[in-house]
Amino acid sequence: MTESALIDALRSGTPDAYEQLYHRYWKLLYKIAYSRVPDEDAAKDIVQNVLISIWQNRKSLRVRTTLEQFLRGAVKLQTLNHFRSERVKQHVIDLAMAQMELVVEPESDPLSRHVLEQSLDIALHGMPENMKQSFLLRCENRSIKEIAEKLGLAEQTVSNHISEAVRRLRQKLTKHHQGELLLGLSLFLSLVHH
Template sequence: MLMHQLSDNELLLRIKKDDHSSFDLLFDRYWERLYKVAFARVADDHVAQDIVQELFIKLWERRHSMEIRLTLENYLLTAVRFSVISHFRSRNVNEVRLDDALQRVNLLESSINENEGYFELEKTLEEALSKMPGMLQKVYQLRSEDMGVKEIATELGVAEQTVKNYISEVLRRLRIAIVDKHPEKQVTYLAIISALFIKT
């Protein structure tokens, strides 16, 4: 089998065995999509590239300990959104335009250990999503790519109201998981979830 025909899971298994060529292939496979998601949020070419580059660096550094319950695609799309939020949190709130959810993340949890906090939340999201029906997982994935309700409806061939209902259900289930597992941080984590689902 040719390298480019390998599935994401097969590539991930090879990456965990320190296979650089598989990592390079994965990088090429997802770079453009992740860049577009980052750029849609930060509107800065260099910053978007830095965010995606750092994401892949962390992926390589954590290759031996990663546990991905859903698809690698969902994992990467969620991770890039977290990275964007982390970027905003690292800057002065008065210097960038932030939506309410991002401001709440800055103000409520400025002292949080970012890497630990996001890794913890990322794990909770994956566990919750893995228990959802396939359609809800698909809606989450498309929303993570900054697709709007109308675009998702067209992609899935359903009514826009149906998509809105799906999004509400995804959020409801994620909130339940967060409140259940992280009651002490639920305000901040729920704000992050809101930020992840806001389309600019």
């Protein structure tokens, strides 16, 4: 299948086209992602997000360069989003730690920042991408309207994503932790939710 035939087949939703795209470009895109983010799982997630995004937006797919150049650009953009998400996650942890300090005496520090980071990673990992991005953008103090515009979603959908993300985080974190950490995180999550 030629490149232009592949793009046309993708636009028309031919399942075989997605398979072709995957087999032709996955290794190359993974190498590019891994060279920028030396973490195998993160690099795989980046490539997966790019390919899924192309399939989900296939009807409006516009490739003005070669397909390879287009995909390289998409991986670069997704890598930047990954680093932005990591930065926001650190901001979330900083805010949660600050909330904990309001309710816990600093010298009693029952759990380390590392444990909090692991817990947040685990809780965020299983979320659909739009839900995770809605939550992380809300943690940056973005309004529901701003998030909806940025992600191309309805405001109600963003609001639902944030509520569900907070519910899932509370549920997962409650299973793994108790006491002061849970109290600090609950305070933080209630701030995010409003």
